[in-house]
Amino acid sequence: MSAEPGKAAHEHAVLLNAIADGANEYPKPEHVNYTYGTAGFRTLATKLPSVLFRVALLAVLRSKRLEGATIGVMVTASHNPEPDNGVKLVDPSGEMLDPNWENHATALANCPTTESLISTFTTLVTHLRVDLHQPASIVYARDTRPSGPDLIQALEAGFKAFGASVKIVDVGVTTTPILHYVVKATNDKSGSYGKPTVEGYMEKTATAFKTLIGSKGPLAPLYVDCANGVGANALTEITKHIGDIIPIHPINTATTTPGALNSQCGADFVKTKQALPPSVQSAGYLSKPGTRGCSYDGDADRIVYYYLHETKGTFRLLDGDKIAVMVAMFFGDLVAKAKLEGDNKLKVGVVQTAYANGSSTKYLTSRNIPVTCVSTGVKHLHHAAQRYDIGVYFEANGHGTVLFSPQALQTLRDAQPTSPDSANAIKHLLAFSDLINQAVGDAVSDMLLVEAVLAHKGWRASDWDAGYEDLPNRLVKVEVPDRSIFVATDAERKLVHPVGLQAEIDKAMAKVEMGRSFVRPSGTEDCVRVYAEANSQVEAETLAKTVVDLVEQSSQMS
Ligand SMILES: CC(=O)N[C@H]1[C@@H](OP(=O)(O)O)O[C@H](CO)[C@@H](O)[C@@H]1O
Ligand SMILES: [Mg+2]
Structure with missing residues (x-):
């Protein structure tokens, strides 16, 4: 309690008035219900100003609750169409917001009036035991969407209500993983993670x-599809530093062309359509054998x-599973070369979701690389990967990274190499831990990870691809009246509700060679997803169709 209760009460009243004034500028639209989901809040940008204002309030509360630790706010809607936007909070370690706070974000966003917002805010302060006298520190950034500047204004209005007790740093237009990096680096008071700037x-x-490529450069040219998004800016910047050792050709960099963002290009387009972006196809960028591209x-x-x-000219995808497998095998070898013995031996493991292709899981487990399967969503993968010394996690769609545990880093720093080979392996492991974003999946750093591994192995894309052949598969979205009736368990590989449906899916799977299928409600869209894989494309399609029919029937019966 303050020594001067009168003064404290006055300050509190001033704050609530300031919040009310700000909130009146950004009223919540009627008939909209917001949910802070896997990807934070994400919807049409026109529906978001009130949400941004309120997210600012929560970011400040979280920072104050954590005694002034820096919290991040990222304004983006990732691969969604340009008219959408979104916002998510980043915790001090650079990880996603603590899941216990997601409900508080949802509660604030849905308050229908300024009065109810003030009341919910006050309740949260008490319930979360926030000392409003603590300082707060926030860093924020946005992607290239045209709706970004107005949404940032709404966010800043939320910070302003707190006056000088909140320190804010605008990182500007940058990628989500760079913002995560800045948050982690800002909170690392030892300064060893890096400077907290772009x-x-x-x-x-x-x-x-540069340390990893050494004398292996210059590497073969690489074509990079930037989805007409903010990755283009980051790529331009990093190319200034490393362009002499890897000739990078950026494609789809039209960040200011209306409607271009994510349109007919980008990682989501390529993974979903299993095809090149038309812009890459028509320009013939990859026609020279051995040329690789990425999105x-x-x-x-x-x-x-x-x-x-190289002979058939057909499109070959190297997705998140392929990256995880190559990288995990590579780190397994590098750890062996480091010759760390006894308690210092480092364990490499992989974390996947049920969407990982069955062939990738089989490939890893048959080579004694441990694999953990967790629910969809980066937070689940990230936490499971932290349980390994070197934890490789990737979603099939290409979101992932490699985490080095603090103990593993200490072991590597303290290691006494027994030979020049082991000294080199240790040096390289440490350089990889600097190269790879330790907070979150990062297209730029993952790209350089892949390039470094290919360079070390002396591989072309086709050598990388040769490890295993994906099982043919199909992913289908099913729109149902109420997706909440579908309840999954066992890392989302089985349904417990509607009762009896899983038994039917099991029967359908048993009829198909190498058949595997599962159903789960999406956490980001109003749909249920059906995944099926089998020994042939025809069988994968048939299995998917059967399971979609089962889902629709049980949805009608409920
Ligand atoms: C099958 C699939 O790709 N699902 C995506 C998608 O989640 P859903 O819960 O399936 O909508 O969006 C998530 C957030 O971006 C991402 O983590 C996840 O991998
Ligand atoms: Mg994204």
Whole structure:
């Protein structure tokens, strides 16, 4: 309690008045219900100003609750169409917002009036035991969407209500993973993670990449589809540092052309359509055998690679599963070369979701690389990966990274190499830990990770691809009246509701060679997703169709 209760009460009243004034400028639209989901809030940008104002309030509360630790706010809608936008909070470690706070975000966003907002805010302050006298610190950024500047204004209005007790830093237009990096670096008081700026990120990433490539450069040219999004800016910056060792050709960099963002390009387009973006196809960028390309998504936290088959000319996708497998095998070898013995031995493991192609899981487990399967959503993968010394996690769609545990880093720093080979392996492991974004999946850093691994192995894309052949598969969206009746368990691989449906799916799977199928409600869209894979494309399609029919029937009966 303040020594001067009268003064404290006055300050509190001033704050609530300021919040009320701000809130009146950004009223909540009627008949809209917001949910802070896997990707934060995400919807049509026109529906978001009130949400941004309120997210600012929550970011400040979280920072004050954590005694002034810096919280991040990212304004983006990733691979969604341009008229959409979104916002998510970043915790001090650079990870996604603590799931316990997601409900508080939802509660604030849905208050219908200024009065109810003030009342919910006050309740949260008490319930979460926030000392409003604590300082707060926030860093924020946005992607290239045209709706970004207005939404940032609404966010800043929320910060302003708190006056000078909130320190804010506008990182500007940048990628989601760079913002996560800045948050993590700002909170790392030892300064060892890197400088908390975009330039600090570029320097750290480029230095590590140069160490890893050494005399192996210059590498073969790489074509990078930036989805006409903010990844184009980051790519331009990093190219200034490393362009002499890897000739980078940016494609789809029209960040200011209306409607271009994520349209007919980007990682989501490529993964969903299993085809090249038309712009890459028609320009013939990949026609020279051995040429590889990659696509970022709209906020550059996802990446997929591809190339054209060297004799057939057909499209070959190297998705998140392919990246995870190559990287995990590579780190397994590097750890063996480091010759760390006894308690210092480092364990490499992989975390996947049920959407990982069955062939990738089989490939890893048959080579004694442990694989954990978790529910969809980066937060689940990230936490599971933290349980390994070196935890590789990727969603099939290309979102992922490699985490080095603090103990693993300490072991590597303290290691006494027994030979020049082991010294080199240790040096490289440490350089990889600097290259790879330790907070979140990052298209730019993952791209350089892939490039460094290919360079070390002396591989072309086709060598990488040769490890295993994906099982043919099909992913279908099913629109149902109420997706909440579908309840999944066992890392979302089985349904417990509607009762009896799983038994029917099991029967359908048993009829198909290598058949595997599962159903789960989407966490980001109003639909149910059906995944099926089998020994042939025809059987995968048939299995998917059967399961879609089962889902629709049980939906009608409920
Ligand atoms: C099958 C699929 O790709 N699902 C995506 C999608 O989640 P859903 O809950 O399936 O809508 O969006 C998530 C957030 O971007 C991403 O983490 C996840 O991988
Ligand atoms: Mg994204």
